[in-house]
Amino acid sequence: MKQLKQIICAGLVLSSALSVQSGFAQGPTPAVETAQVTLSQNDNLARLPGTVISLRDALLSAEISGRLEWLAEVGEHVEKGQTIARIDDHLLKLQLRNDQAQIKRIQADMDYQRRQQQRLSKLLQNNSVAKNELDQVESRIGILQQDLAIAKINAERAQYQLERSQVIAPFSGVIARREMNLGELTQVGSPLLRLVDTQRLEISVNAPLRVARFNQPGTMVAVHRDNQEISTEIRGAVPVGDERSRMMELRLELDDKEWLIGEAVTVELAQAASQQQLSVPRDALVLREQAVYVFRVDADGKAQRVEVKPGAGQGNQISVTGELQSGDTVIVRGAENLKDGQTLKILTASAG
The missing domain is CATH 1.10.287 (Helix Hairpins)
Structure with missing residues (x-):
């Protein structure tokens, strides 16, 4: 009788232990946030430095010899046809x-x-x-x-x-620099001052010759300045490269008068033909030493691990290649500790 009681107690203890172990193995259902796999244009872009320049920037010279009697001040705005220098006549x-x-x-x-x-x-x-x-x-x-x-x-x-003893402004602009001072003797061709039109602007960028076929006049490109981004059109291209640098010059239209001449900008130019590729939010990637993968939500609401190869990124999105399709749902929050096949609790869909 005593032996029977010991066997029953042992069975109860074993059953309790198995029940606890089963509870630990199953664990709580993880809560995750998801986003959609999208099909987007993947542009292979080169980010190149550019400079804001004026369409009309002239170094005006004397056409006669004589003593310089008067010269416009630096920073002065002058109109077309206005006298900007006078020589003793x-x-x-x-x-x-x-x-x-x-x-x-x-x-x-x-x-x-x-x-x-x-x-x-x-x-x-x-x-x-x-x-x-x-x-x-x-x-x-x-x-x-x-x-x-x-x-x-x-x-x-x-x-x-x-x-010609009076030098006339050929266009409206600002006196940017004096080359001579009052009382000095001018000769024919002597530089007097620099006149710059601050209203008609464009952007100059030097680009590798290999991008010429992808950036013809009329192509729209992105230009960045500090935290500002604009889209503008390539006005002209000079497909003649230096034999050492293999670079050519592109001129971009710029209608915004608030940009400053000489200001540095960054221009995005296509380096190859545009292609459609799948993209996911950057937060969907799980990075490990051996592999990079995402978790896709299958039809049963379970996590399915899919290895991917990341590509070029743009903003919060990054292009990927792998066994994914446009419209698939991937996990962007809570994927770090997931296991393949684990049941999920989806909280919200991320806009990411």
């Missing part, structure tokens, strides 16, 4: 007056020779003078006509140079 005015006096002298001589021609023509009809005298007067008139033409050209040249 005293000698030019004297030269113009001299040329004009020369014209009047020649014209007076021509008037006299024409009256003389008329008188000799009448006398020749009466055989009162020799014909060679009339020929000499007519020859003199021809020479004076050429002298008058030369004098008028000289006067026009003097007038032209006089007008």
Whole structure:
């Protein structure tokens, strides 16, 4: 009888132990958050530095020699056609007056020779003078006509140079730099100041020649500045590379007047043809030394481990290759300690 009681007690203890062990093995159902596998365009992009530049940036020079009398101030905004520099024009005015006096002298001589021609023509009809005298007067008139033409050209040249004593702004902009100071003697071609149009801007970026076929004029690209991103169009491309750098220049349109000339930006340019690839939120990846995988939620609501190979990332998404399909549900929160085949409790679907 005593032996029977011991056997019953042992059975009860064993049953209790198995029940506890079974409870530990099953454990609580883990709560997870999920997101959808999406099909997106995967662009192989190169992030290259660019610079904001002006469409009109000119180093204006003197067209005549002389002493610099006045020059616009650095930082001053000037309009097209406004005087921005003035050179001493005293000698030019004297030269113009001299040329004009020369014209009047020649014209007076021509008037006299024409009256003389008329008188000799009448006398020749009466055989009162020799014909060679009339020929000499007519020859003199021809020479004076050429002298008058030369004098008028000289006067026009003097007038032209006089007008060039004032340097005129070829477009509206801001004086960015002075190259000379007041009182200095200018020579023809001497740089005076730099004029920059701050309203008409674009972006210059040097890119490898291999990206030329993927970035033609009219292509839209992304440009980043600090925390700002804009989408703009490639205005022009110069597919002529330096033999050392193998780089070409691209020009991008920029309509925003708030960007500053010389400002550094980052331009995203395609390096290969765009492809469609599956992408998941970055948080869905479980990273281990031997493998990278995600947990997919199967039709029975259980975790299914799927090994993947991560690719390029963009923002919170990352492209992957593996046995996944667009629309599959993957776990983005609570996947670290999951086991393959484990039953899940789905809390919410993440927007990630």
